[in-house]
Amino acid sequence: MLGLLARRLAAALPTLAGVVVVTFVMTRALPGDPAAYFAGPAATREAVEEIRRQLGLDQPLWVQFGRYLADLARGDLGVSITTGQPVLSDIAQRLPASAELTLLGLLIAAGFGIPMGVAAALRPNSWVDHLCRVVATAGVSLPTFFTGLLLVYVFYYLLGWAPAPLGRLDAFSSPPPHVTGFHLIDSALAGDGETFLAAAAQLVLPALTLGIFALAPIARMTRGAMLAVMSSDFIRAARASGLAGRTIVIRYALRNALLPVVTTLGMVLSFLLGANVLVEKVFAWPGIGSYAVEALIASDYVPVQGFVMTMAALYVALNLLIDLAYQAIDPRVRIEA
């Protein structure tokens, strides 16, 4: 397993190198002259030249790239002009909020999408199947920011069930002591039921918005995979042996059908991480997505680049995890050494 891990890590290196090159080009392609941009609008010509020297922009491109790599290795993503803080610490502080939201969204999507796909595959052309198809097509057609607003209108304005869409906690609650950074887990650890409920109430609508979006591809894939597995020989053999329907579906079919579903998780995560930005803006969620959007609006580009870099690194790492999980589930899959 360790050798496998090393091989997968090595295979991810060229991808990571590509990511670093792309983000480097982004930092050097800043609109106009980066030195003039960092010096500010009131700077003199000398000040701009001074900044250019400080930033190393007068050096050849490969020297700049070397400096960029060295900065990255030290975890230096630059300093945000708006917050005055290093981008890395800003992102680290806001990451748990985004992670909690995205993971819950994924859980909701898998929790509804997989059973729906299974039910549709067991009865092709029944009403469940048609419902599954409609949901799958409608789900990918919904702009997440629009779904979020609809949910806010119905559950906050009309029904009054949900709190105002203004962040992770309402004004009357204080955040639980920091352990994992996930409000739900931290408040549960602290035994603070009130904060737990307050955090959960704020989390439901944005997580549901993400979940509805990611549900479509999961349901669609599960349906396809289950259909293929249910018509295979070993299922027929299990049926012929008189096994109970439940055992066949769950123990035999679903376990095999989940394999292709796990591989699509990578694509689903790509969608989720992108949709996260839009959902965070709608719900004023203090995560890294809204951090990047606020920086964009203030024309503060260093945090945006740090955000893109972080997201890409996270995404590469998550894909690696999915790969490893896939090989753990299915011993037949072995990458060629």
Place this chain on the structure above:
Amino acid sequence: MSALSHARHVLAENPVTALSFCLFALLALAALAGPALVPYDPLASSDRALAPPSALHWFGTDNLGRDVFSRVVVATRLDLGMAFAAVALVFVTGTLAGVTAGFLGGWTDRVIGRLTDTIMAFPLFVLAMGLVAAAGNTVANVVYATAIINFPIYARVARTEANIRRDAGFVEAARLAGASTATVMLGEVLPNVLPIMMVQVSLTMGYAILNTAGLSFIGLGIRPPTAEWGIMVAEGAGYIVSGEWWIALFPGLALMLAVFTFNLMGDGLRDIVDPRRRT
């Protein structure tokens, strides 16, 4: 015309596809003739601000008293136009790159494969955000970014399809007849790959519309006061919590309808072009 009768058969079999063609005609009409059809100037404000939908203003008015219906219809041309420009761009570049990679193989294939892998290493919407932020906040850059994030889909599909046909009989025949590699690739393989790539156009059009509207929703690309669905939803977002639902709802519905239409149409076109892949 067997292709035509086959298309008619599929349409009759699948009323949903027929519906999607009707919806597409409606969208095309709004995009082409929208400004001439609407009752009000989409940019003109009036003293009837925040009026709910009525016979006078079908979709109500926004905070500046602009007619939401007129704005939604006029925005069709811009939203579809941006997405279409991006898809047209990636259709040409992605198909050519994919066919070249699949047909030639070797280092060309490796370089293009590496390029698509690098793009796919990013969450795609995040990459589009970063590209527009780096290259400058303009409409053209939103179109380029949308084309870039769609590039891997086109390049990969075209690569697979070209690779299958690499040693097909008609390719061998053309080679034996003395055609050059470029002639065989562009004259024999490319035309055979094109129908499948056309289906991709419809399938990715919906995603491109979502992407450009999402970028304008967070303030990239189109600027207010231009009528554009993403911006209109963003402008209406603040009024949702106070109950003025119509400002965000109608542009959002228009956006959804457009994406839904292209997704349905893409599925339908796939059935016509490639019956084996019917699900």
